[in-house]
Amino acid sequence: MGGSLANNQLEKTITLVLSARLRSLLEARGIPVAFTRDADATVDLNRRAEIANHVNAQACLSLHASESGGGVHLFVSSLAPAPPTRFAAWKTAQSAWVTRSLGLAGSLNSALVQAGMTVTLGRTALPVVDSMTCPAVAIEIAPERGPGKKITAELDDPDYQARVAAALAAALLDWRSEVRQP
Amino acid sequence: MIPRYQAVLLSLMLLASVVMSVVLWQLLERAHQRMLVGQDSAPTQAPEVAPTVQATLLVASDADNTLLVQVQSLPLPQDPGSRARVILGKLMDLYAAPDADHPVPGGASSIAQVFLLPVPNSDSNPASSSSTPVAGKPARGQPKPAESKATAPMPEQTSPPPPGPQLAVVNLTGAFAASHPSGLETETLTVLSICGTLHANLPRVTQVRFLVDGQPRTTLAGHADLSRTYLAAEAVPRP
Numbered sequence: 001m002g003g004s005l006a007n008n009q010l011e012k013t014i015t016l017v018l019s020a021r022l023r024s025l026l027e028a029r030g031i032p033v034a035f036t037r038d039a040d041a042t043v044d045l046n047r048r049a050e051i052a053n054h055v056n057a058q059a060c061l062s063l064h065a066s067e068s069g070g071g072v073h074l075f076v077s078s079l080a081p082a083p084p085t086r087f088a089a090w091k092t093a094q095s096a097w098v099t100r101s102l103g104l105a106g107s108l109n110s111a112l113v114q115a116g117m118t119v120t121l122g123r124t125a126l127p128v129v130d131s132m133t134c135p136a137v138a139i140e141i142a143p144e145r146g147p148g149k150k151i152t153a154e155l156d157d158p159d160y161q162a163r164v165a166a167a168l169a170a171a172l173l174d175w176r177s178e179v180r181q182p
Numbered sequence: 183m184i185p186r187y188q189a190v191l192l193s194l195m196l197l198a199s200v201v202m203s204v205v206l207w208q209l210l211e212r213a214h215q216r217m218l219v220g221q222d223s224a225p226t227q228a229p230e231v232a233p234t235v236q237a238t239l240l241v242a243s244d245a246d247n248t249l250l251v252q253v254q255s256l257p258l259p260q261d262p263g264s265r266a267r268v269i270l271g272k273l274m275d276l277y278a279a280p281d282a283d284h285p286v287p288g289g290a291s292s293i294a295q296v297f298l299l300p301v302p303n304s305d306s307n308p309a310s311s312s313s314t315p316v317a318g319k320p321a322r323g324q325p326k327p328a329e330s331k332a333t334a335p336m337p338e339q340t341s342p343p344p345p346g347p348q349l350a351v352v353n354l355t356g357a358f359a360a361s362h363p364s365g366l367e368t369e370t371l372t373v374l375s376i377c378g379t380l381h382a383n384l385p386r387v388t389q390v391r392f393l394v395d396g397q398p399r400t401t402l403a404g405h406a407d408l409s410r411t412y413l414a415a416e417a418v419p420r421p
Contacts, residue, residue, distance in 0.1 A: 011364065064405065066365025069244040073367045091410075120247035124370040125407040127400070140366040149245065
């Protein structure tokens with residue numbers, strides 16, 4: 001997806017930089033990472049979900065950026081939880097994973113709040129996430145805002161991106177250890 | 183003495199002239215009648231002002247990802263579809279205001295039409311669809327006392343509503359979709375506030391679908407799914 005942001009920035013550029021930061025942090029901790037894209041390339045929405053589903057990931061993150069609101073927005077699929085079935089419908093495949101996705105969102109929320117960030121939680125209908133068969137959360141980065149909605153860190157602020165990536169990496173480490181427990 | 187063929191030709195031309203005169207006379211009469219009918223349909227009385235009733239709007243706030251209930255007094259038409267369009271138009275006007283918490287350009291003209299249809303394969307049981315509107319709850323925390331009026335009276339139903347739950351089809355303008363800010367949160371809030379506002383004012387509306395310029399569209403501005411049917415209960419974001 002490629003939404004346009006302020007100052008002629010593109011959403012895909014911001015998310016690509018953030019994902020590269022996150023990848024280096026996770027791989028440095030021995031966590032393998034699979035990307036739907038690692039360059040400025042267009043990947044079909046269904047193909048993105050296919051990639052995520054084929055690697056059998058412990059966590060799937062869909063990264064986004066927006067000028068609206070402030071802080072970090074965490075979204076889980078609005079599909080109602082459903083028991084897993086052998087053959088899942090493509091558009092509602094996430095329904096069997098929603099409960100675990102909510103758990104993942106909780107871990108991400110805790111880490112981001114602990115890092116001093118403003119976090120909002122919500123549910124949404126996002127075609128890519130709705131087709132994923134893994135604990136999946138859509139993460140939208142917005143500018144950091146202080147009192148009076150004044151922007152204190154823009155989306156392309158390297159320090160802001162580094163703090164967000166560090167918090168996400170910490171949350172994924174915790175999540176991985178939780179998943180491994182019997 | 184003129185030749186025979188010229189006499190026949192002259193007769194035919196004379197006959198054609200007479201026929202054309204008759205046809206022209208009839209066309210003139212028809213045009214005159216149409217003009218008189220048009221004069222008859224001209225408004226001779228001032229249009230009636232629709233009665234003012236209370237409408238419940240679920241207004242989005244980008245700052246905290248919530249939908250806040252606002253009750254406004256609006257002159258609303260009797261027809262449910264027109265009424266829904268006016269209410270959603272007011273909602274869009276709030277978003278187009280300079281100091282809006284959920285800034286979206288476009289205003290009332292962003293809502294081209296709202297169609298209300300029976301839900302396919304519904305059980306047509308009014309009791310099953312007249313549950314308490316749930317769209318008035320904010321996404322997070324408790325409602326703010328000053329702004330939350332979830333118990334506000336619903337608009338009066340002056341005509342008997344059709345039985346059973348209804349599907350609302352909201353036709354947005356292409357200009358609105360093109361100018362909508364791109365983002366997961368902002369697009370989701372716009373969709374949910376429309377669904378929640380419709381359900382709050384027309385409780386029989388249990389499902390909502392979206393069109394843009396009369397055509398199906400994948401997403402609003404790159405994120406929120408517009409290809410699916412939204413349940414009114416989904417207007418309450420569940421954290």
